[in-house]
Each structure stands twice: as C-alpha cells, then as structure tokens.
Amino acid sequence: MIYISSLLPRQYQSETKALFAALAVHAVPYALLDGTNDIWLRDFMPVRTGSGKLVSFRYEPSYLKSDPDLRTDFCKDLAQQLGLPVTYSHINLDGGNVVFSPSGERVLISDRIFSENPEYPPAALVRELSELLEAEVLIIPSLKSDMTGHADGMARFLDDRTVLCNRPLSSCGFEQKVKRSLRDYGLDAVDFPFVPMGGISAVGCYLNYLETEQTVFLPVFGIEQDAEAEASARQIFHKEVVTVNIREIAQQGGCLNCISWEEPHAQ
Structure with a gap:
C-alpha cells in the first residue's frame, strides 16, 4: 500500500491523477492519508528497518523553523489513525534523509543530521541511530545550499554494495565528493542522470524515484x-520502469519518494 497525503490531489490535481493512474495500471494499491500539514509524507512518517520495526523520529527540521504550521507530528496527528506499533525517538531526523540498502543492513544519512541535533556528540548520535535502525549508519556529505540536505536526492541503493548517485558535473564538484565518500565505505558508486536547476526545485532529480517490489x-x-x-x-x-511527470510538484522541492510512504507488509 502506498500512502499519499490527501493534500496532494487538492494542490496538484492533474499530476496526482497521473500518478494514481500509473499505480493502478501496475496493480499498486494506494490510499490518501488525512491529517497531514504538508505533502511530503516521507519526512514525517515512521522509518521502517530491515526487520520491519517502525521508528518515528522527531520532525522539527531547521528549514521549517519559521513555518511550524507545516510540521506534522506523527505521534499526535497520525498514529491513532493508522494504529501501527511504533518506536519513538527524540532524535530530529527527516525520513527523506534515511536511505536503506535492500537488506536493511546499511543506511545512508547525510551529515545534516549533526546540525539538526547539536545536543548530541556526533559519535554518540551515530551509535544511537545504528541501534534504532538496526543497521550500519554511513554518513555522506550534504549540499549546504540544499534546504533539506536529504540523502534521498543524492544517493539510492541498487543493491547492498552498489549505490546510484547523481552524475558529477565536474571532477571536483559536490557530486564527486559524494561518490568519494561512498567509495570510502567500500561501495560501488554508479552515475545516474542529474540536471540541477538551482533554488529549491527538484526538477532534474531523477534519483527521487518511487520503488515497489515489481x-x-x-x-x-x-x-x-x-x-x-x-x-x-x-x-x-x-x-x-514507469515514468510519471511531476514537474509542478518537483518545482516545490521534492519528487516521488518525497510524497509517498509504504505501509508495512504485515498490514
């Protein structure tokens, strides 16, 4: 089951209709989730570990400091509606900054996690995240000019040893820095097309795809x-591979992974 915020079809009617049509054609069930304050479900919904455990992190990102009305508190606003067993953590972490390998044994998180949690010593924070997520935590650089600094716009696991990453624009640019960090962890980094548009726009960020089993x-x-x-x-x-045009949504800063959340298999 793929969940989408009920705000999405109200704000982006034609693109939501196209997405739902693509999901239906490929037999992917979907549902609308009420009670959200924004469309970016990935960020405030629980994170699912490899074992199936759901972890709900505190959602108070610095980029929404001046817009508290856009923050959704999963525990207060959504937990009762869904009735899922969830482990809660006080760590401030967006779901879009959590990228698991297929096995769940490794997870990529950008170094934005440190500035969002200044009360934690970095090493202690990584250890606690590793215990909560039941995975080896691999820290990759974040783009300082990117509002969110999320990992899911920079790197996605293809398998447990191979990571897709944005194709470098130069031999010494930021994308090359991300590739080097991945290789330092012993991972294979494979280039994927990328067209930066600047500002908050995610147009050209093809890595922010939605992946289901098939x-x-x-x-x-x-x-x-x-x-x-x-x-x-x-x-x-x-x-x-099924293409879905979401240009209008992407101009606001996110793509398909950002607006979706998968219900656990047990449900």
Whole structure:
C-alpha cells in the first residue's frame, strides 16, 4: 500500500491523477492519508528497518523553523489513525534523509543530521541511530545550499554494495565528493542522470524515484534529459520502469519518494 497525503490531489490535481493512474495500471494499491500539514509524507512518517520495526523520529527540521504550521507530528496527528506499533525517538531526523540498502543492513544519512541535533556528540548520535535502525549508519556529505540536505536526492541503493548517485558535473564538484565518500565505505558508486536547476526545485532529480517490489516509478519533468534518464533506468533496473511527470510538484522541492510512504507488509 502506498500512502499519499490527501493534500496532494487538492494542490496538484492533474499530476496526482497521473500518478494514481500509473499505480493502478501496475496493480499498486494506494490510499490518501488525512491529517497531514504538508505533502511530503516521507519526512514525517515512521522509518521502517530491515526487520520491519517502525521508528518515528522527531520532525522539527531547521528549514521549517519559521513555518511550524507545516510540521506534522506523527505521534499526535497520525498514529491513532493508522494504529501501527511504533518506536519513538527524540532524535530530529527527516525520513527523506534515511536511505536503506535492500537488506536493511546499511543506511545512508547525510551529515545534516549533526546540525539538526547539536545536543548530541556526533559519535554518540551515530551509535544511537545504528541501534534504532538496526543497521550500519554511513554518513555522506550534504549540499549546504540544499534546504533539506536529504540523502534521498543524492544517493539510492541498487543493491547492498552498489549505490546510484547523481552524475558529477565536474571532477571536483559536490557530486564527486559524494561518490568519494561512498567509495570510502567500500561501495560501488554508479552515475545516474542529474540536471540541477538551482533554488529549491527538484526538477532534474531523477534519483527521487518511487520503488515497489515489481516497479520503479521514475519522475520526469518534460525536459530534454528525461529520455536519457529513462534509458539509463531501463538499463540499470531489473524491474519495469514507469515514468510519471511531476514537474509542478518537483518545482516545490521534492519528487516521488518525497510524497509517498509504504505501509508495512504485515498490514
């Protein structure tokens, strides 16, 4: 089951309709979730570990400090509605900054986690996260100019040893720095098409796809590079690749992974 905020079809009717049509055609059940204060479900919903444990982190990101009305408190606003067994943590962490490997044994988190939790010594914070997430925590750089600093726009696991990352724009730029950090952990870093647009826009961030057991739903934006991204995805993934144009949503800072959340299998 894929959950989407009930705010999404109200704010982006045509793009939500296209997404729901793509999910339906590929037999992916979906539902709308009421009670959210924003459309970015991934960030304030619980994180699911490899064992299936759900961990709900504190959602008080610095970039919403001046917009508290946009913050959704899962415990207060949504937990009773869903009735899921959840472990709660006081660590301030967005779900979009948590990228698990397929086995759940490794997890990528950007170094934004440290500035969001200044009360924790870095090493202690990593240890606590490792225990909560039941995984080896791998810290990667965050782009300082990116409002959120989330990992899911920079790197995604293809398998437990291979990570897709944004194709470097130069030999000494930020994307190259991310690749080096991944390789320092012994991971293989594979380039994926990327077109930075600047500002808060996520147009051109093809890595922010939605992956289900059988299908990869790839965001496209009506730009020239869409064809290359689709061709690369079809070559890389051993699943069906389905494109979904979400340009209008992406201009607000997120793509398909950001607006979705998967209900645990047990449900």
